[in-house]
Amino acid sequence: MSNENIQYQEDDPNFQNLNDYQEEKEEEYVSNESFDSSTSTSVISWITWYCSLPGHEFFIEVPEEFIEDEFNLYGLRAIVPMYEEALDMILDLDDENPPPSSDLPKIERSAELLYGLIHQRFILTKLGLSLMKLKHKEARFGVCPRVYCYYSPVLPCGMTDIPGKVNVKLYCPRCGDLYTPKLKKYKNIDGAYFGTTFPHLFFLTFPELLPKNSLANPVDYELEEKNELQANEENNNENENENENENINEEDKEKNEERTYDIYTPKIFGFKIHETSQSGQRMKWLRWREGYKSKIEEIKTLPDVYTDD
């Protein structure tokens, strides 16, 4: 439940109005800059402003040192139009010959593209990964919409590294699948600004952050059961106090309740549909992993009545 609540805090019921809000905010910013450029509003850097826009919650602030290093920008000059002006805008550098105001919208678009591509490179560095780790820990990217992933936190992921093709998707490490973000404001964010590599490199760098029973590291239920049985036997031999035994039973119950992964089984009036039926289950393989055993089915397995007779 707590995870569910975290997720809802992100949900703004008025998210449809956010686009208007964004435009308003942009206008506000532009007017502030043109009228009183010396006051405190101009202290906010372009990068901070850009990352605080609604819908841009997935971005992290790339440090200026990273952008100032020409090596990190290698090859971007060919992709981004009006490269110099865009770079000046991102770094808030005042040009001696300011570009004509008619070019401003163009430069803004270029700056967005350039920042996105730098962001794609930056989040693969050591510092970038650890900054994203902080966001991931708070589940700021949301949780998996799949019911039997039990609110596993997700990471943003692109489907291609070429900008302007596909919007950002969410990768769930538990089921290893891609999902569309549920809020409309994320539908205009380019997936290339995060890249295809990021979530996978993230979990290779921080394997301890992989959720329990993820696709890359599945739990072998049979092996676990054996271990549990052994541990219980040892415990039973050691402790003969009834009180302590009760404690163990409670712990066992908690373990059983702590489900981390399951596969959905379609049922009609409680009966499974036969797999040879036209509407039978054909996609079980997609969610299957090594050592999988359904905890739901296990509970409902009845003893065979006929063998006793």
Next chain:
Amino acid sequence: MEVSSGSDYTRYWLEYFLSIQGHELFCEVEESYILDRFNLTGLNTEVEHFHYALQLITDSLEEDIEDANLRHEIEKSAVKLYGLIHARYIITNRGLARMVEKFRRGDFGKCPRVLCQRQHVLPVGLTDVPFQKSVRLYCPRCEDIYFSSNKKHNCIDGAFFGTTFPHLLLQVYPQFIPIRTQERYVPKIFGFKIHAIAEQHRKQDEVYKENMKRIEAVPEE
């Protein structure tokens, strides 16, 4: 809350109920179905203030109920009663026909999984006991269940749709079963597959092959 004094032709309560945000998942249950006592067997023990609630649903509540608490309770019971009737109605022939129309229009939403390519989904409950779990969405292409992206749907009881409904619908209308492919998302780092995940994918392929073998071994009718 509008309570009419016994006009049978406009259904004020139902109209109001279906117009609530998030209630677009429900379909309109025919009045004749509600009025047939056989269809309500067993519900009078499950729903409090059954008779008042039934009268409220059918807009035939004649007494004025002055007690605000009681009125509130009756309103709550009416929602529960309508939901439970709805769960029974949508697995009848006529109910399925109405729901399939909504499914075709995409009233229930779309699958969040990228590779399902906006496949229309169906509402499903995780249990048939009311007030346990909210409604979930079943995608017939990946055969999995998801949370709804609409926050309003989290307040709708899953038992008002039941565990059976989507699967029965696809049995009755097999033409709506989408083509299921062996497509899957392959995570890659700089274009290279990840060993641990590729290993699991190979094992999934084995499960798929075994499954297909079993299915193909059965002679077609």
